Amino acid sequence: MKVVFLSTSERNGGAAIAAGRLMQALLQSGVEVKMLVRDKQTSGDSIVSINTSRLRRLINFLRFAHERWIIYVHNRFSRKGLFAVSIANVGADVSQHPLVKSADIIHLHWINQGFLSLESIRRLIATGKPTIWTMHDMWPFTGACHIVSPPSSVSKRDYEHCLAYMDKCGDCPLLLRPASQDLSRRTWMKKRTSNFASQIHFVAVSSWLRAKAKESSLMHDATIDIIPNTIDTTLFHPSDKIAARKRLSFPLDKKIIAMGAAKLNDPLKGFNFLREALSRLDTPKPDDCLLVLFGGIKDAPAFLDDIPIPHKWLGIISSSQAAQVYAAADVTVSTSLFETFGQTLIEAMACGCPVVSFNNSGQTDIIDHKINGYLAKYKDVADLARGIRRTLYESDYAELSKNAVRKVADCYSQEAVAQQYINLYKTITDRKKRENHVDIKQYDKQNQYT
Numbered sequence: 001m002k003v004v005f006l007s008t009s010e011r012n013g014g015a016a017i018a019a020g021r022l023m024q025a026l027l028q029s030g031v032e033v034k035m036l037v038r039d040k041q042t043s044g045d046s047i048v049s050i051n052t053s054r055l056r057r058l059i060n061f062l063r064f065a066h067e068r069w070i071i072y073v074h075n076r077f078s079r080k081g082l083f084a085v086s087i088a089n090v091g092a093d094v095s096q097h098p099l100v101k102s103a104d105i106i107h108l109h110w111i112n113q114g115f116l117s118l119e120s121i122r123r124l125i126a127t128g129k130p131t132i133w134t135m136h137d138m139w140p141f142t143g144a145c146h147i148v149s150p151p152s153s154v155s156k157r158d159y160e161h162c163l164a165y166m167d168k169c170g171d172c173p174l175l176l177r178p179a180s181q182d183l184s185r186r187t188w189m190k191k192r193t194s195n196f197a198s199q200i201h202f203v204a205v206s207s208w209l210r211a212k213a214k215e216s217s218l219m220h221d222a223t224i225d226i227i228p229n230t231i232d233t234t235l236f237h238p239s240d241k242i243a244a245r246k247r248l249s250f251p252l253d254k255k256i257i258a259m260g261a262a263k264l265n266d267p268l269k270g271f272n273f274l275r276e277a278l279s280r281l282d283t284p285k286p287d288d289c290l291l292v293l294f295g296g297i298k299d300a301p302a303f304l305d306d307i308p309i310p311h312k313w314l315g316i317i318s319s320s321q322a323a324q325v326y327a328a329a330d331v332t333v334s335t336s337l338f339e340t341f342g343q344t345l346i347e348a349m350a351c352g353c354p355v356v357s358f359n360n361s362g363q364t365d366i367i368d369h370k371i372n373g374y375l376a377k378y379k380d381v382a383d384l385a386r387g388i389r390r391t392l393y394e395s396d397y398a399e400l401s402k403n404a405v406r407k408v409a410d411c412y413s414q415e416a417v418a419q420q421y422i423n424l425y426k427t428i429t430d431r432k433k434r435e436n437h438v439d440i441k442q443y444d445k446q447n448q449y450t
Contacts, residue, residue: 001425004103005035006094006124008115010047012039014262014343015110015136018205018229022134022421025230025414029422034099038092038115048099050092063090064114074183075176083113084174085144087187091117095124105425108133108200112146118190125199130428134203134227137340141197141216143169143184147268147338148212165216188218197222201428205229205341206362225424228365229341230417231408236323236350238405244328251290254310255283255392258329258353260294260322260344261336265303270335270358270379277335277385279308284393292325326351331391334363335384342366346412349373349404354397356387370395372404 005023009016019035023046026033033046038060040049051057067090071082091114094100106129108121116124125131137146142165162173170185171178179185191197202224204210210226213219245252257278261269283289291311297303304313314325322344326332332348334357341362345355349372357363359375367373374387391400410416 001031001105001429002103003031003033003105003107003425004099005033005107005109006111006116007035007037007109008111008113009039009041010035010037011041013110018136018341018343019109019134021230021232021414022417024232025418026421028414029418031418031422031425034103036094036097036099050094050097060092060114063092066090067114071183078176080176081174084146085172085183086112086139086146087144087183088112088116088118088121088190089187091115091120093120093123095120095127100124100127100129103129104429105129106131110136112139118187118194118196121196122194125196130425130432131200132203132424132428133200134205135209135213135340136205138165138209138212140202141165141213141219141222143188143191144172145174145184147340165212165218167217191218201225201424203227203424206339206365208361208364209340227420227424228412228417229343229346230414231343231346231350231412233350233408233413235319236326236347236408238350238352238401239324239327241328244324248324248328250292250312250328254290255288255331256290256292256329257309257388257392258292258294258325258332258348259334260325260332262295264293264295264297265300268337270337271303273335273358273379273381273384274333275307276381277388280382280385281309282385282389289392292329294322294325322347323351326353329353330397331356331388333357333384333388336361336363337379339363345373346408350408350412352401352405354391354395354400354404356384356391358384366407368403368407372400372407 005019007016007019023033023035035047037047037049040047051060067087068082071085075081106124133140138148139146142148148162148165168185169188170180170182172182172184175182197219202222204213204224204226205228207226210224213224242252250256259274264271287310289309291307291309294314294317296316326348332353332355334345339362345363345366348355355367355373357367358378360378367375369375374391376383376387
């Protein structure tokens with residue numbers, strides 16, 4: 001079985017990392033997988049870039065720039081929200097690429113920002129090959145946005161509970177020139193006209209994301225399975241807490257609270273909820289806890305001000321370093337307003353670190369309340385503080401840690417997730433064979449007297 005993954009990037013972004021981890025899991029399970037990308041960061045043979053020359057690289061950059069320019073113009077020449085939406089008006093035609101032509105299955109991941117257009121996707125479907133699309137965000141079933149509750153700094157209007165994706169989009173609060181026929185409505189119309197929702201087998205990485213897709217006007221009738229992201233348990237695994245702290249020069253006598261994100265000051269990450277919860281955290285003695293943060297902080301030099309407990313910011317770190325942080329920590333907290341999945345949560349749990357998060361989205365698949373972590377009421381700072389305190393001081397910590405490791409092994413290990421995809425690949429290829437067999441029989445019957 002030959003599978004080709006399509007992803008804008010090999011490594012940039014959580015979706016690309018998730019796709020790479022899945023590819024490695026499938027390779028280890030004996031599936032022949034190659035990944036076709038625009039942006040390649042390593043020299044591995046299993047990753048192939050469409051940037052095969054300087055000219056190709058320039059053309060593909062111009063595709064990216066053209067799409068962003070259209071959004072920029074419609075945003076009144078403001079950069080706010082520039083990357084919160086995608087319109088897929090331009091993209092490469094990869095339907096005749098050797099990897100696509102030789103594949104038995106086409107598997108889409110995150111393909112935005114000028115890599116594939118809606119027309120590119122239509123041409124892939126026209127190859128007649130079974131096509132799967134793993135949804136890492138909400139873009140496949142919205143007009144233009146990647147998540148329907150983007151940061152409030154983009155617009156002054158209240159759109160946290162925007163439900164336009166359930167209808168026809170339009171009047172998009174992410175655009176600074178919203179209108180009934182704005183970019184979101186026009187992109188929604190193109191998606192509806194293309195009708196790819198009935199021709200692609202979709203995978204949601206959480207039950208929450210599947211439920212949102214089923215609510216949408218574009219994909220309410222689509223076939224959608226739920227298969228979570230995977231994790232490399234040879235990298236993320238339990239290790240000695242004291243040894244990890246010594247390696248990282250962390251104090252041995254404090255409770256360590258960890259939080260990580262690609263961009264810590266992204267409003268979607270909800271850091272202010274953690275900041276306030278820490279101010280309410282009732283600890284046995286002052287300065288009993290240390291907050292360890294890792295990830296980028298963009299254009300916000302005062303972001304680390306006013307944190308009510310001692311803290312340490314590590315900056316952007318590698319996956320192996322993150323594994324050490326999780327091993328050293330006593331609890332990992334995610335205060336994201338929305339998570340389609342929750343990658344840092346399973347990374348921490350794999351290392352034996354219990355987790356605390358809100359009970360609002362993809363996290364609810366991962367955290368079993370009070371068994372391997374704590375699900376606080378959405379945006380409830382008091383309950384968030386209660387969950388952190390319970391995990392640190394009032395729980396059977398060893399049991400929480402053991403349950404966290406077991407949950408990852410059962411549900412998110414490479415073997416477990418790879419097998420789910422292998423079963424799906426077999427199901428859709430068998431169905432395609434049956435459909436082709438029926439088509440041939442019908443053709444023979446229609447032409448037996450000619």
